[in-house]
Amino acid sequence: MARPRKPLLSRERIVGAASALVDAEGLDAVSTRRLAAELGVSGPSLYNHFRNKDEILDAVADAVSAKVDLSMFDESDPRDWRTALHDWAVSYRAALTEHPNVVPVLARGPGRRPAGLKVADAVFGAMVRAGWPAARATHIGALMRYFITGSALGSFAGGFVDDETAYDPSDYPHLGQAHLLAERQEKIDEGAFETGLRALLDGLTAQYEAGRRAKRAERARTSPADGS
Known part of the structure; x- marks a missing residue:
């Protein structure tokens, strides 16, 4: 089976999904389990990019600062x-x-x-x-x-x-x-x-x-x- 041309998961995809959750439902809506479900991946795969939820929220905040x-x-x-x-x-x-x-x-x-x-x-x-x-x-x-x-x-x-x-x-x-x-x-x-x-x-x-x-x-x- 051929590999997908684009990686299934990336920091950008995770931050984008987390940002959407924060905007829609607030900080408490973000969890690794919820993000994994939103992205259609297994929970542990998120840890290849972020160590924990706090790092994800930091990245979401930094994406706002970058604007x-x-x-x-x-x-x-x-x-x-x-x-x-x-x-x-x-x-x-x-x-x-x-x-x-x-x-x-x-x-x-x-x-x-x-x-x-x-x-x-x-x-x-x-x-x-x-x-x-x-x-x-x-x-x-x-x-x-x-x-x-x-x-x-x-x-x-x-x-x-x-x-x-x-x-x-x-x-x-x-x-x-x-x-x-x-x-x-x-x-x-x-x-x-x-x-x-x-x-x-x-x-x-x-x-x-x-x-x-x-x-x-x-x-x-x-x-x-x-x-x-």
């Missing part, structure tokens, strides 16, 4: 550090909102995941090149991850029911229109993200400019007045 645009952090890209952070954050959130069920895995950090490490490396490197101290560049990377993953973990607007009788004005006098939030979920959540992102970047810009002023003042203080 994030990092072009704005390339040294040849003309965008300044603030614009680069903004554009990257929008791309990152878009990838996460497309696959919200995997966000808890991504929120744990990159670990040894190649694509996740490339994201961290790109952000840190760009901030250092822009003039941020290394420690502050690390803080910025952490801050951005907290903000972006947090925004993708759930929907503020989607947390309200669309029943106009649900919020008694005698109990909640300011929630008379809250039942309308659910139907406007996407617009509200995107607006909230952009509002928070602008506020965050405004704060970082103020810190950046203050740091530059302090450096200029220090140079002026330590330089001879006559330039000799």
Whole structure:
């Protein structure tokens, strides 16, 4: 009997099947037994590619990280550090909102995941090149991850029911229109993200400019007045 031209199983097939399960049913739906059934193979054959379920979920998370645009952090890209952070954050959130069920895995950090490490490396490197101290560049990377993953973990607007009788004005006098939030979920959540992102970047810009002023003042203080 001739061998099949394509291998029956591969890391890509396993990750694809696991990603579909996570998207449809959540992280708890993934098990080696369930994946083997979905792929039409025996359970032990999965261990030729992954040691356990956690490695599979790591690969699923890394596939999401690989979708994030990092072009704005390339040294040849003309965008300044603030614009680069903004554009990257929008791309990152878009990838996460497309696959919200995997966000808890991504929120744990990159670990040894190649694509996740490339994201961290790109952000840190760009901030250092822009003039941020290394420690502050690390803080910025952490801050951005907290903000972006947090925004993708759930929907503020989607947390309200669309029943106009649900919020008694005698109990909640300011929630008379809250039942309308659910139907406007996407617009509200995107607006909230952009509002928070602008506020965050405004704060970082103020810190950046203050740091530059302090450096200029220090140079002026330590330089001879006559330039000799």
